[in-house]
Every structure is written in structure tokens, then in C-alpha cells.
Amino acid sequence: MRRGGSPFTIEMGNLNLFTPLRFVKGVGKRRAEILKREGFEFVKDLLYYFPFRYEDRREKVKSFEGLVGQKVFTTGKITSLHSFTTFRKRVNIIEALVDTGATKFRAIWFNQPFLLPNLKKGKSYSFYGRIKLNQKGWVMENPEFRISDDSERTGIIPVYERIRSISPKIIRNLIEEIFKNNVEIKENLPYFLIKKHNLPERGKALYEIHFPPNDFNFSSPLSSPQFRRIIFEELFFMELGLAY
Structure with a gap:
């Protein structure tokens, strides 16, 4: 607070528990x-x-062997991307095929069409979600994601x-x-x-x-x-x- 100034004038770096x-x-x-x-x-x-x-994001994994049903943090490049709406239930689905360098998995989002502009084929992203294994291979439903870069928060x-x-x-x-x-x-x-x-x-x-x-x-x-x-x-x- 500046001496002699307004009581509502707070200088940067002067935060305390009762700063608005x-x-x-x-x-x-x-x-x-x-x-x-x-x-x-x-x-x-x-x-x-x-x-x-x-959420445990201390370690990025490339392979999912032995991790079925667990939440994992991984990075990969989207190699294919498409969006469609199911005929009967009218559910919007975004599906991306992701290559981690060691394995591939499908990232799927349900009824979140607004996410599509944030996903680009050929770009690398970090994903966090529960990994599953079905007849089509590895899959992660509704994962969190962001463009992978050096400023990414881990831990x-x-x-x-x-x-x-x-x-x-x-x-x-x-x-x-x-x-x-x-x-x-x-x-x-x-x-x-x-x-x-x-x-x-x-x-x-x-x-x-x-x-x-x-x-x-x-x-x-x-x-x-x-x-x-x-x-x-x-x-x-x-x-x-x-x-x-």
C-alpha cells in the first residue's frame, strides 16, 4: 500500500491474506x-x-502394458482425426488416433464437439486419462489434453x-x-x-x-x-x- 495514498491502492508484490x-x-x-x-x-x-x-503426472509413459484401468500421462502425435454423430442416439463422437512412439491408442470424446477446433492432425499433445484395452486396442475416453511443450506442468x-x-x-x-x-x-x-x-x-x-x-x-x-x-x-x- 502506498504511504499517504488510497487505502485501495495495492502495489504488485505486496499481497497478503487480506488483499482483495x-x-x-x-x-x-x-x-x-x-x-x-x-x-x-x-x-x-x-x-x-x-x-x-x-492427479499423478510425475512421469510420462509411452507404453501401457500393465497399466490397464489406471490413469496415465502420455504424449503422442495425432495421426488421424474425425468427428461423427451416431444415427440412433445422436451422440457426437470425436476420435483421434494417437502415436506415442511406442504404441498407438484411440482418444475418444463424447458429446464435446467444441473440442474439435483444438485438435489438429499431425500435432503432438499431452493426454491424461484412464487407459483401457478392448478388441480394437488401447483407448482413452474423454482425456484431458493440451499441446505438448516445454512449459507443460508435470508432477x-x-x-x-x-x-x-x-x-x-x-x-x-x-x-x-x-x-x-x-x-x-x-x-x-x-x-x-x-x-x-x-x-x-x-x-x-x-x-x-x-x-x-x-x-x-x-x-x-x-x-x-x-x-x-x-x-x-x-x-x-x-x-x-x-x-x-
Whole structure:
């Protein structure tokens, strides 16, 4: 905040938990209004909006042997692409044949014709979805995809519930923007309790919930030190409130 200036003038890099979200790069007036209507007014509201699940994108696979029924992360080039609508049920289907270099699979999307302009024959994409095997070979239904490039995010990826028209990807980007600006997160627990219960500090816990390290227990996140810290924090202040 500029000294002597408007109390609503926030300089870049001066984010804290009570900075209005409209000052976060990428939010803008329209998104700020949507977020506020849904109860997200300040930076803290978004940082305490936790993923409902995580996806393991630490390793790209080329071959699917032994992975039937599992979600996989892979990269491949689309060698054929077509879209059609079934005669009886009028279901729109987009089907792409993808070559990973080690094997081929069909990526199929149902009733999502709006995806077609984003798919191009001859281009390479990254795909994430559940791999299946049927009489026609390997298949992935309704996978997530994006053009494959060096800036692609890998690792353990958080997945958020959509907030109205704000997609999980946009939510992830906004949270990343907050941390890129070195948001100030003040500790709110006594240090002797943090040490006694072997808990991470508040800022570290929040960061690693949204950007998990490779050893993060994403299959049972609530048992992780990061979430244990948040749960302890909530219970601590709940009991403190009851005491008064």
C-alpha cells in the first residue's frame, strides 16, 4: 500500500491474506465479481480453497502394458482425426488416433464437439486419462489434453472444483500467481505447538497443498503433514472460540 495514498491502492508484490482478489493479476473485474458472489473476496479465501483430488503426472509413459484401468500421462502425435454423430442416439463422437512412439491408442470424446477446433492432425499433445484395452486396442475416453511443450506442468497436479464459470485450470493459475508475488502468510499458531505436534508452518503447508512435493501422499492427502496442519489449525481456533 502506498504511504499517504488510497487505502485501495495495492502495489504488485505486496499481497497478503487480506488483499482483495481483484488486485491479483489475472482476476480482473468480471472474475472478481463472480468470486465475491461465491464467497471469495480476499487472497486467503482462494488459498484456503483446497483441491478435491490430485492427479499423478510425475512421469510420462509411452507404453501401457500393465497399466490397464489406471490413469496415465502420455504424449503422442495425432495421426488421424474425425468427428461423427451416431444415427440412433445422436451422440457426437470425436476420435483421434494417437502415436506415442511406442504404441498407438484411440482418444475418444463424447458429446464435446467444441473440442474439435483444438485438435489438429499431425500435432503432438499431452493426454491424461484412464487407459483401457478392448478388441480394437488401447483407448482413452474423454482425456484431458493440451499441446505438448516445454512449459507443460508435470508432477502431482491439484484438481479444484469449478467456481461458476471459473475453470479448475484458471483457479490453479490464480493461486500460482498469488505465490509468485511472494504473498505474506503470517503464522497464526504458537511455535511451541508447531514443534510439539511436528507440523509444518502455515505458509509451507498452504504452498505444498497447492503445489505438492513429489513425496506428497496424494492418494490419502488428509493424512499428509500439510493437511494435518490445516485441520489442527481449524480445531485449535474452534476450541479457542468455545473457551470464550
